[in-house]
Amino acid sequence: MVFLSNAISNARIDASNAQDEVHHESVSTTIYGTRWASEDIPRFEMPQLDGNPALNLATFVTTYMEDEAEKLMTENLSKNFIDYEEYPQSVELCNRCVNMIARLYHAPMHSADEEALGCSTVGSSEAIILATLAMKRRWQNSRKEKGLPYDNPNLVLGANCQVAWHKAIRYLEIEPREVECTEEMLYMDPHKAVELVNENTIGVCAILGSTYTGHYEDVKTLNTLLEAKNEANGWDIGIHVDAASGGFVAPFIVPDLEWDFRLSRVVSINVSGHKYGLTYAGVGWAVWRSAEYLPKSLIFNINYLGSDQASFTLNFSKGAAHVIAQYYVMIRLGQAGFRKIMSNLTATADHLADKLRSTGRFTIMSESSGRGLPLVAFRLNGQLHYNEFDISTKLRERGWIVPAYTMAPNVEHIKMLRVVVREDFSRSRCEILVKDILAALHSLDEVDSLAIAKKREHHAKHSHSSLFSNNPNKPASKASKETEFNTTEDPKKPAQGIC
Numbered sequence: 001m002v003f004l005s006n007a008i009s010n011a012r013i014d015a016s017n018a019q020d021e022v023h024h025e026s027v028s029t030t031i032y033g034t035r036w037a038s039e040d041i042p043r044f045e046m047p048q049l050d051g052n053p054a055l056n057l058a059t060f061v062t063t064y065m066e067d068e069a070e071k072l073m074t075e076n077l078s079k080n081f082i083d084y085e086e087y088p089q090s091v092e093l094c095n096r097c098v099n100m101i102a103r104l105y106h107a108p109m110h111s112a113d114e115e116a117l118g119c120s121t122v123g124s125s126e127a128i129i130l131a132t133l134a135m136k137r138r139w140q141n142s143r144k145e146k147g148l149p150y151d152n153p154n155l156v157l158g159a160n161c162q163v164a165w166h167k168a169i170r171y172l173e174i175e176p177r178e179v180e181c182t183e184e185m186l187y188m189d190p191h192k193a194v195e196l197v198n199e200n201t202i203g204v205c206a207i208l209g210s211t212y213t214g215h216y217e218d219v220k221t222l223n224t225l226l227e228a229k230n231e232a233n234g235w236d237i238g239i240h241v242d243a244a245s246g247g248f249v250a251p252f253i254v255p256d257l258e259w260d261f262r263l264s265r266v267v268s269i270n271v272s273g274h275k276y277g278l279t280y281a282g283v284g285w286a287v288w289r290s291a292e293y294l295p296k297s298l299i300f301n302i303n304y305l306g307s308d309q310a311s312f313t314l315n316f317s318k319g320a321a322h323v324i325a326q327y328y329v330m331i332r333l334g335q336a337g338f339r340k341i342m343s344n345l346t347a348t349a350d351h352l353a354d355k356l357r358s359t360g361r362f363t364i365m366s367e368s369s370g371r372g373l374p375l376v377a378f379r380l381n382g383q384l385h386y387n388e389f390d391i392s393t394k395l396r397e398r399g400w401i402v403p404a405y406t407m408a409p410n411v412e413h414i415k416m417l418r419v420v421v422r423e424d425f426s427r428s429r430c431e432i433l434v435k436d437i438l439a440a441l442h443s444l445d446e447v448d449s450l451a452i453a454k455k456r457e458h459h460a461k462h463s464h465s466s467l468f469s470n471n472p473n474k475p476a477s478k479a480s481k482e483t484e485f486n487t488t489e490d491p492k493k494p495a496q497g498i499c
Contacts, residue, residue: 004299004312005095007102007116007287008044010109044099047334065280069328072321073280079320081120090320093327094120100330102287104251105243105260105269116261117294118287119312120323124244125164126314127270127286131240132168134268134288135203137295142236148199156196157205158188160212160408162244165205174202180410186365187215190222194229197237203267204239208259209246212407212416214366214373216246219259219266226265238267238293245373247271248278252339253346253370267293273326276342278333278423283322341423345374348430349421352376355434361441365416374421379414385449388415393459394440400433 098118143150
């Protein structure tokens with residue numbers, strides 16, 4: 001089965017083991033004399049690895065992979081993932097990844113009749129569109145069966161959502177019902193979200209790791225409130241969790257946080273393998289609680305590549321290398337490896353936040369101690385003759401790329417800087433960044449507002465974005481004429497570096 005994989009239930013595994021079945025996929029490693037020589041390579045669940053070699057990945061990050069992984073990807077660049085008949089092992093590795101991720105998110109495993117489903121994607125954008133399409137079609141089918149109108153679907157989500165969600169609702173013609181952010185709460189309030197739910201709602205999106213500030217939205221409270229509203233009105237509205245960033249962080253840092261399939265109304269989850277999944281850009285994952293939440297009418301069955309295949313994807317052909325690389329990372333690191341890496345990232349983010357807070361110049365806008373993503377979002381205290389965008393520009397002179405951006409609609413007057421802590425962001429590098437930030441502040445303190453205005457003008461004129469924005473055939477908008485010049489980016493949108 002291509003692009004759609006069953007998360008094999010424990011019931012089926014137990015039945016197979018009881019019959020002493022030997023899986024044809026069994027392989028032996030070349031590490032003779034170890035337990036791996038006599039045990040099946042992990043296929044369903046991320047292994048609990050022990051020993052320092054499995055954890056010695058100090059530079060293993062999304063923008064860097066081990067030489068062995070790069071070689072593995074290079075050897076598989078020519079493989080088309082869709083061609084199940086010619087490259088069956090690529091699909092098998094995808095199945096294994098889906099099983100590991102489904103179990104990581106506590107998908108129900110008690111019954112062979114209610115097994116979770118999942119597929120690989122080129123990233124979370126595709127996964128989000130597929131999940132939204134599944135929610136819309138399921139809602140439409142239910143409405144048709146009841147003889148009710150099905151032409152006005154809506155989706156409830158926070159105004160802090162990533163642009164992928166705007167694509168999904170626009171492409172799929174769904175009304176967005178956005179929960180506005182406030183200065184007190186820069187992410188979705190679950191109480192306000194449920195207030196927006198009505199009979200035309202196909203689902204509610206919760207974000208595990210807001211793009212702006214890294215916050216984990218309160219999925220558990222959302223689940224409780226939505227359960228009550230569903231029961232009171234006879235509805236069956238579910239939750240999709242956008243775990244693009246947090247899906248490979250939260251399970252290892254805050255394992256008791258209930259945000260996944262442990263909650264009854266969570267019907268689907270997406271995650272990016274190329275973010276904290278530690279794999280090169282080009283792979284994401286979508287997982288559904290069971291086949292009930294993925295209408296069969298969306299699945300295409302084909303046989304013109306030599307075997308019967310099921311496909312649920314926006315693109316037919318795609319390379320197999322990234323899926324293979326994701327599997328490599330999972331069995332190379334195991335749960336212990338991921339836990340150690342994410343713990344280090346969290347500790348470094350907390351250290352950076354403490355350092356910035358101690359200067360007295362910044363307010364920290366992100367969470368700490370693993371309650372959010374390992375990033376630091378911060379803003380200047382008080383009114384100055386320079387702003388966060390000026391600091392970002394100044395840091396670029398030292399080689400740092402620290403994005404400055406404005407918050408979501410309704411609170412776009414709030415400007416912030418953000419540092420995403422990745423695996424190669426060591427403690428010593430953190431100290432260098434703090435020193436450069438302080439140097440930037442001291443430099444800007446000594447420059448008058450006129451000089452800063454000229455610097456902004458020069459930067460806007462010669463930046464890459466100006467090549468597109470300064471189109472002589474495109475009239476300037478009224479908003480752009482009236483808005484104070486304080487950034488090279490559209491003040492209503494996040495800067496390019498925010499994603």
